[in-house]
Amino acid sequence: MRRVAGRVYVPDAQGRYRPYRALWVKEGRVAGLEPGQGEGEVVLPGFHDAHVHIWKIGQLLTDLLDLRGVGSLEALKRLLQERDRLLPPGAWVLGRGWNEALLGAWPTRAFLDGILPHRPVLLTRTCAHIHVANTQALRAAGIGPDTPSPPGGEVRYEEGLLLERAYGLLERAMPRRTVEDYQRYVLAGAHHLLSRGITSALEAGADPLLLEAYRRLDREGRLPLRVSVLAVVRPDGEETTYPLPEPYRSERLVVAGVKFFADGGLSGASAAVSRPYREVGGKGVLRLSAGELFELALPAHERGFFVATHAIGDVAILEVLEAYHRLYQARPLPVRHRLEHFGLPGPKALSLARALGVWAVPQPIFLEELRENFLRYLPQEFLPRCYPLARMARAGLSLAFSSDAPVVREVSPLKGALAAGRPLMGRGIPLARALFYYTQPEASGLPPAWLWPGHKADLAVWDRDPFRHPEEARVVRVEVDGAAVFTA
Ligand SMILES: [Zn+2]
Structure with missing residues (x-):
């Protein structure tokens, strides 16, 4: 038994964080909590990023030149020249x-x-x-x-x-990615997530080769955090269809869900909306109707996979909810499907999502990093319903927050939780509540991880209290199964 003393925050059944002065860990699980106020290290349950592209983050950190934020052609030129010196001829x-x-x-x-x-x-x-x-x-x-x-x-x-x-x-002409490349990327991306206090995540779309990379890492005991991998069945922009993956479940790796795309995005004005975009016009692209999604998703639903569908525009969201409704009617199974992004839900979508018991998986950080795009392209009447996180919460939806990095720069749930407090219009979500929504691994088919007795000892240690100093707090150590997997 090991005692972790300090200021330990554990959410109660309502998601309100309660302070404890110590936590006991035995064989990788929480064995007990000591009530009372403590000083010293600040401990929180590890976060869950419910939609992130771990391998792409890793690729950006290793093989790709990361050009996000580059501020001039001159700076771009210098980066290219630097990279040129590191690479073998012809690469x-x-x-x-x-x-x-x-x-x-x-x-x-x-x-x-x-x-x-x-x-x-x-x-x-x-x-x-x-x-x-x-x-x-x-x-x-x-x-x-x-x-x-x-x-x-x-x-x-x-x-x-x-x-x-x-x-x-x-x-077609580019060098092929290998399973070893994918393994390297996943490990680099995973390390980055750990550094932000994330102990479990959903890899939001994997082809068969990436799935194989994950299985190998898991078998070799090299996955430092828990990952649920969404298998892509119909690759983006292609006509081919991959077979359903073999379900997989170990301590660190779960393959239990499949991914579909119902529309495009808001920043490029391609999400399927009911009113034309400003400046660029058009109503976006609906990629799957309710009927098409139902047909594609039925085999997965019947085999107990959860279905996670990218839907941002109000039109796409209603089509997806209709498809889910038909799935549950065709086969009433306990599996809970998901709406990825859920960017522009109207009142009808909110009540339907609630009635069906599906998970909504929005990205609060979009409100900050894509704010200019939203203000520029969205018709005025859509602004109050653009990622309306407080309305989603009030409607009683099951919410799991996420980053969708590296579409955005910032992976940190703490930064995302701050953004959740600053919607385009109206009220935001209080910090503690938002952090609780970043602690919902069940949305990805992973066990709950709130540091309750019996839960896995997946935790992050902070240099100061994130509730009191959210702008400055940094992660200093992360444990998964009670063992250190990251130290700053
Ligand atoms: Zn994504």
Whole structure:
């Protein structure tokens, strides 16, 4: 038995944090709590990020040039030259996260050729839908001035720009990711999550190779935190369908859910909405109707998988809820499906989601990092219902908060919880409540982790009290199963 003394915060059944002066740990589980006020280390249950792309975070931290926040073409040039010196001859330079609004201009093929004419370069915009390549990269893919644009995409050879599905032309020529690459990325991403106090997470979309990487890491005992992996059945922008994965459940790894996409995003004005966007016009793209989603999801539902569907616009959300309603009617099973993002729900969607008992998985940090995009594109009447977290809570929804990183920069649940207090309009969610919504592993098919006696000893130790000093508090140590997996 080990005693962890200090100021230990544990939520009660209503999600209100109560202070204790110590916690007892035995064989990886909480054995007991000592009531009372304590001083010293501040301990909270480890957080759960209910929708994050762990491997992509890891890839950004290792093989990719992280271009998020780069503020000028000159700075971009320096980063490219630095990377060039580290790579063997002929290797591709791959980067992600540039934003022309910050750079002050669009990067072009000529710009890239001027810096690195001798190796292929491909840089992906922050939205992941637009890419710029140099001549070497385009040549490697057989793309020239006369290459026609594929359906659903656009090649702009002069600028070196590839839009939407035109990326597929280039992807074929790029070095293939291996299962070992994926393992490296997952471990780098996992370490980053731990550093923010996260002890479990949902990997929000995996192809069969990534699933294999996770299984191998788990079998080798190398996963430092708990992960639930969502299997992608219908890959984004492709016609092929992968078979349902084999269900998998161990102490650290769970494969119990499948992922679908019902629409696009708000920052690029492609979420399916009922009123036209400002500036760009249009009502976004509905990728799956209720009937189509029902057909696709029924085999997963029948086998007990939870279904997690990306739905942001009000139109897409209602289609998904209708599909879930039909699934439960066809086969009344206890599995709880999920709505990923749930960006623009109207009153009808809130009550339907509540009635069906599904999980809503929004990203409070979007309110901060994508705020300008929301204010720019959304019709005025949508602003009060854009990620209306307080309304979701009042409607009695099951909420699990998440980051969707690396779509956004910030993974920290503490930063996300602060953003939950600052909606576009109206009231926000108090910090302690928001942190409780970042502690909902059950939404991902993982056991509850609130440091109640009998729960796993998954915890984060903070240098100061996050409730009192949310802007400054830092994680100093993280334990999973009562063993240290991260130390600052
Ligand atoms: Zn995502």
